[in-house]
Structure formats: structure tokens, C-alpha cells
Amino acid sequence: MHTKPAAFQRLRSGTGFEVGSLLQVFASLLWLPQAGLLAYALQRLADGVGLPAVYLPASLIFILGVLRAVCDAAGVRRVFKSARAELSRLRVQVATSLAARSPLDVERPASGLAASVMAEQAEAIVPYLTRYRPARLRTTFVPLAILIVVAPLSWIAALILLIAAPLIPLFMALVGWRAKAASEAQMVEMGGMNAFLLDRLRGLATLRTLGAVEATALRLQESAQSLRQRTMAVLRIAFLSSAVLELFAALGVAMMAVYIGFHLLGQIDFGAWGTRLTLGQGLFILLLAPAFFEPLRELSAVWHDKAAGDAALAALDRLSATGLLLPDANHAPTGVAAHIAETPVQGAPAVDIAQLSFAYPGSSVVVFNKLDLHIAAGEHVAIMAASGGGKSTLLSLLAGLLPLPQGAITIGSVRLSAQSVFLLRQRMAWIGQKPHIFAGSVHANVALRRAGLGAAEVAGALSFAELDRVAQARPGIALAEGGGGLSGGEAVRLALARAVVDPHADLLLVDEPTAHLDQLTAQQVTQALLQLAQGKTMIIATHDPVLAARMDRVIVLPAGGQA
Ligand SMILES: Nc1ncnc2c1ncn2[C@@H]1O[C@H](COP(=O)(O)OP(=O)(O)OP(=O)(O)O)[C@@H](O)[C@H]1O
Numbered sequence: 001m002h003t004k005p006a007a008f009q010r011l012r013s014g015t016g017f018e019v020g021s022l023l024q025v026f027a028s029l030l031w032l033p034q035a036g037l038l039a040y041a042l043q044r045l046a047d048g049v050g051l052p053a054v055y056l057p058a059s060l061i062f063i064l065g066v067l068r069a070v071c072d073a074a075g076v077r078r079v080f081k082s083a084r085a086e087l088s089r090l091r092v093q094v095a096t097s098l099a100a101r102s103p104l105d106v107e108r109p110a111s112g113l114a115a116s117v118m119a120e121q122a123e124a125i126v127p128y129l130t131r132y133r134p135a136r137l138r139t140t141f142v143p144l145a146i147l148i149v150v151a152p153l154s155w156i157a158a159l160i161l162l163i164a165a166p167l168i169p170l171f172m173a174l175v176g177w178r179a180k181a182a183s184e185a186q187m188v189e190m191g192g193m194n195a196f197l198l199d200r201l202r203g204l205a206t207l208r209t210l211g212a213v214e215a216t217a218l219r220l221q222e223s224a225q226s227l228r229q230r231t232m233a234v235l236r237i238a239f240l241s242s243a244v245l246e247l248f249a250a251l252g253v254a255m256m257a258v259y260i261g262f263h264l265l266g267q268i269d270f271g272a273w274g275t276r277l278t279l280g281q282g283l284f285i286l287l288l289a290p291a292f293f294e295p296l297r298e299l300s301a302v303w304h305d306k307a308a309g310d311a312a313l314a315a316l317d318r319l320s321a322t323g324l325l326l327p328d329a330n331h332a333p334t335g336v337a338a339h340i341a342e343t344p345v346q347g348a349p350a351v352d353i354a355q356l357s358f359a360y361p362g363s364s365v366v367v368f369n370k371l372d373l374h375i376a377a378g379e380h381v382a383i384m385a386a387s388g389g390g391k392s393t394l395l396s397l398l399a400g401l402l403p404l405p406q407g408a409i410t411i412g413s414v415r416l417s418a419q420s421v422f423l424l425r426q427r428m429a430w431i432g433q434k435p436h437i438f439a440g441s442v443h444a445n446v447a448l449r450r451a452g453l454g455a456a457e458v459a460g461a462l463s464f465a466e467l468d469r470v471a472q473a474r475p476g477i478a479l480a481e482g483g484g485g486l487s488g489g490e491a492v493r494l495a496l497a498r499a500v501v502d503p504h505a506d507l508l509l510v511d512e513p514t515a516h517l518d519q520l521t522a523q524q525v526t527q528a529l530l531q532l533a534q535g536k537t538m539i540i541a542t543h544d545p546v547l548a549a550r551m552d553r554v555i556v557l558p559a560g561g562q563a
Pocket residue numbers: 104105106360363365367385386387388389390391392393394541
């Protein structure tokens with residue numbers, strides 16, 4: 001069964017669309033009085049009444065022409081503006097649903113694919129809304145209006161239109177199925193290629209050192225070739241459908257011309273309800289015949305816009321499919337700044353974990369089974385366990401980056417829940433072993449556009465993290481995506497600087513800060529961390545016994561997470 005994508009059902013056709021599309025339909029319908037006046041004027045000329053008699057109809061034709069152009073332009077403008085607004089709304093919707101997914105969700109769409117669908121493929125929705133939808137509305141009204149006007153003059157003319165017209169949508173529906181499948185295949189290929197390209201570009205250094213650049217280039221070439229074939233398939237269907245429609249439309253108009261011509265010459269004297277058509281009436285029908293097929297031809301020309309639009313909506317839907325969600329995915333906070341300002345400063349929080357059980361959805365590994373832990377306010381603890389023992393998972397659960405587990409996590413006096421997690425996150429700072437560095441200046445990477453962070457605060461934070469002596473870490477220096485330009489230890493210290501400037505952070509969650517660092521750098525990072533953690537609660541996941549020894553307490557997670 002053919003089901004429409006969910007985004008399609010959510011697609012809003014607000015008043016802008018309706019008014020705009022109706023204006024375009026009205027503009028098309030104005031051709032009827034124009035054609036009537038034109039036929040009348042020619043009839044009068046043929047009657048030999050002289051040129052002055054046609055001045056009035058000619059002026060009216062001109063006025064109607066101007067009105068038509070104005071209505072059409074206004075309609076197109078309104079529809080276009082609404083379509084762009086609708087596209088922005090859909091993008092926000094998809095971005096929100098992507099942001100609601102846990103960063104630990106292994107099924108999250110690849111960044112390249114998400115970027116390609118949201119930025120590039122989603123654009124196909126605009127022609128779908130601006131061209132296909134108004135064309136469909138015109139096809140509903142204009143041929144019907146022409147049929148109603150022509151039928152009382154000649155039943156044969158009406159019959160010709162009636163027979164030729166249904167063949168067109170019938171054929172289009174058949175082609176439409178193929179067109180949609182072809183467009184979907186093309187978009188999947190395009191998204192796949194973008195995802196592959198982005199992924200490999202990120203890992204170019206690895207590929208080069210392992211001598212795998214050739215093989216990657218070959219794979220990319222195959223992908224490009226496949227995309228080319230799929231694009232050609234879409235174009236072939238688009239050309240085929242247009243060609244067939246043009247044929248039907250041309251045949252319909254030709255049949256009408258033959259009938260009217262022979263009727264006016266007296267060769268065919270039936271079909272006009274027992275009378276004979278005048279020259280004016282014949283011309284009127286002849287002028288309307290192409291206008292009858294016009295919306296249908298237009299619909300066929302934009303048929304592949306519909307197919308591409310449907311495919312783009314389906315791709316957006318696949319992106320917004322729910323996966324591993326953040327606890328507050330369905331509790332979008334409003335008035336963020338106000339919330340932060342309202343957060344009472346309570347001093348470092350204690351952390352209580354009671355009967356905590358957790359397994360990743362779809363995984364048979366039980367990471368925690370009824371774990372109990374108490375970390376006192378202001379305490380600095382090291383969490384140690386074998387690799388895969390759940391250290392990072394515990395920190396992620398505390399930070400509300402995974403769905404709520406069974407059992408209770410209480411931070412300060414507030415229990416972690418869908419409602420509280422947003423506010424609780426305001427008082428946490430997360431420092432990971434591989435902090436994400438955005439492409440941009442060091443200043444931007446530390447400030448992260450947070451309110452109230454000027455040059456002085458950022459400089460202070462860099463000095464605290466002992467980055468002020470590193471030439472590559474001056475505030476104005478540009479960093480490459482992924483931290484290019486900084487060493488591993490410098491990147492961790494940059495993450496420290498990010499935490500330093502956060503006045504609300506009194507619970508530090510730190511994931512293996514000294515992993516892969518040399519002894520001296522590890523010592524510097526440890527020192528900076530301890531300094532930062534003064535008066536704050538700090539939980540560090542680590543394998544490093546030297547770092548662990550500097551903490552107030554070491555907690556070893558047993559296998560299976562059972563306390
Ligand atoms: N995103 C995920 N989806 C499913 N399972 C996961 C995910 N992340 C980790 N796991 C699994 O959960 C368990 C705990 O992993 P976790 O990363 O918390 O361990 P860790 O103690 O931090 O390990 P390491 O010291 O190697 O960093 C492991 O069995 C791991 O395979």
C-alpha cells in the first residue's frame with residue numbers, strides 16, 4: 001500500500017498558500033472573458049462594422065491582461081514566501097528531533113547524510129509547494145470551467161475535451177509511481193555519497209598513512225557513477241512524461257481544430273445542439289482548447305517536482321525517526337536564559353545513586369544492576385573499572401545524556417527526571433578526553449556564544465588552563481574542525497577553559513582527562529582540574545592511578561555494575 005510520509009501529513013498549507021494558489025487560478029480563469037472578447041471582436045470585424053467597434057473589446061482585453069499578470073505575480077509571490085517559511089519550519093522540526101537524540105545513540109544518522117538531507121535535498125520541497133500544488137489546483141478548476149462554457153455551445157467540442165482529458169492524469173499516475181521511486185533512489189544515493197565523503201574527508205590523514213586513498217577514491221568514483229545513473233533515470237522519466245502529455249494535448253487541440261474548421265465550412269453540420277456555430281463562437285472554442293490542456297501540461301511538467309518533493313519529505317522523516325532519546329526530548333525548555341538566571345546557587349551538590357539499573361536498548365549487556373553510590377557534596381572521586389565497565393555510561397547517565405534508567409539519581413536535592421534534567425545540566429560541566437573542537441577561533445571555542453563571556457573572561461580561562469603560553473591557543477587563532485592545530489593535551493585544556501567560564505557549574509563530570517597524555521601534561525591537567533574543582537563536586541572516570549590517587553576517594557565499579 002502506498003502511504004504518504006509523515007512529514008507530508010504535517011506539511012502545513014497555511015492561508016498564504018491558499019490565497020496565493022487561488023489568485024493563480026483566478027488569473028488563469030481570466031483567459032475565458034479575454035477569449036470571449038477576442039472572438040467577439042473578430043466576429044464584429046468579419047461582420048464589416050469597422051475598426052472603431054472593436055476599440056472597447058480591445059481595451060477590455062488589455063485591462064484583463066494586466067489584471068491577469070498582476071494576480072498571477074501576486075499569487076506566485078505569496079505561495080513562494082509561504083513555501084520558504086514552511087521549509088524553514090520543517091528544517092527546525094528535524095533539527096529539533098535530531099538534537100533530542102542522545103549523543104550515544106549509535107543509530108544516529110551520519111552527519112554528512114543529515115547535512116545533505118536538511119540543506120540540499122530538503123530544497124526540493126519548495127518547487128513541490130510552489131509549482132506542483134498550484135498546478136494541481138489549476139487542473140481542478142480551469143478545465144472544468146472551460147468545459148462548462150464550451151458544452152452549451154457544442155456538445156461535440158465538449159466531448160472531444162472530455163475524452164482527451166482523462167487520458168492525461170491516468171498516464172501521469174502510472175508514470176508518477178516510477179518517478180517517485182526513481183527520485184527516492186537518487187536521494188538515497190546522494191545522501192549516502194555525501195555521508196561517505198564527509199566521513200572519509202575527516203579521516204583523510206588515517207587513509208593516507210594506511211595507503212588507502214586510492215581505494216577510497218575508487219569507491220567515491222563508483223558512488224558518483226551510480227548517482228549519475230540514478231539522476232539520468234529521474235530525468236528520463238521527466239522527459240518521457242512531458243513528451244506523452246504534449247502528444248495528448250496536441251492531439252486534443254488538433255481534433256478540435258478539425259471539427260471547428262469543417263463545421264464552419266459546413267462539412268460537419270451537427271454537434272451544436274441543432275444550430276450552427278457562428279465564426280465568433282467557433283473561434284471562442286478554438287481559443288479555449290489550448291487553455292483547457294494548459295494546466296494539465298503544466299501539471300505534467302512539474303510532476304517530477306512532486307516526486308522529488310515526496311522523496312525529500314520521506315528523507316526528512318527518516319532523519320526525524322526516533323532513536324535513543326534524551327530524557328527531556330519531549331520537554332523542550334522555554335525561556336532558557338530565564339531558567340539559568342533562576343537557578344539558585346546552592347553550593348556543590350551531593351550525588352546519590354540508588355538501585356540504578358541500565359542496559360543500552362537493544363543490547364544484552366547489563367551495564368548496571370541495582371547500583372548504589374553516594375558522593376558527598378564537594379567530594380572529588382575517581383571512578384575506576386575495567387575497560388567497558390560502564391564509567392563513561394555512568395557519567396552520561398548523570399549528565400542526562402541517556403534515557404532515564406531504572407532506579408534514582410539525585411543531584412543536590414533534585415531527582416533527575418525529564419522535567420528536572422535541563423535545569424540540572426545547567427550546574428554541570430562535562431570534560432571529555434576528546435572534546436569536540438569546532439572550526440573557528442579559540443575565543444569562539446571557549447565562549448561557545450554563551451551570554452556574558454567577553455575577551456577578558458576567555459583570556460582568564462585560557463590562562464587558568466595554562467593555554468596562554470601556547471602560541472596556537474591565542475584567542476584569535478583559528479582552529480580547524482576536530483581540533484586541528486592543537487595537541488591532545490591542549491584540546492583537553494581547552495575543554496577545561498570552557499568549564500572555567502561557566503559560573504553555574506558546580507558538578508564536574510570528567511571522562512578520562514589524562515588518557516594518552518604524557519606524564520608532564522597529565523600532571524598539568526590534573527593540577528588545573530583540582531584547582532577548578534575547589535568548592536565543587538567532581539567525578540572523574542579514569543584508568544590513571546596517579547590521577548585517582550589525587551582524589552578524595554576511589555570508587556571501583558564491579559563487573560556488571562552491582563554495588
Ligand atoms: N552507545 C552505545 N550503545 C550501546 N552500547 C554501548 C554504547 N556505549 C557503550 N556501550 C557498551 O556499554 C558498556 C559500557 O561502556 P562504557 O563506554 O561506559 O565503558 P567504559 O568503562 O567507559 O570503557 P572505557 O574505559 O574503555 O572507556 C560496554 O559494554 C559498551 O560496549
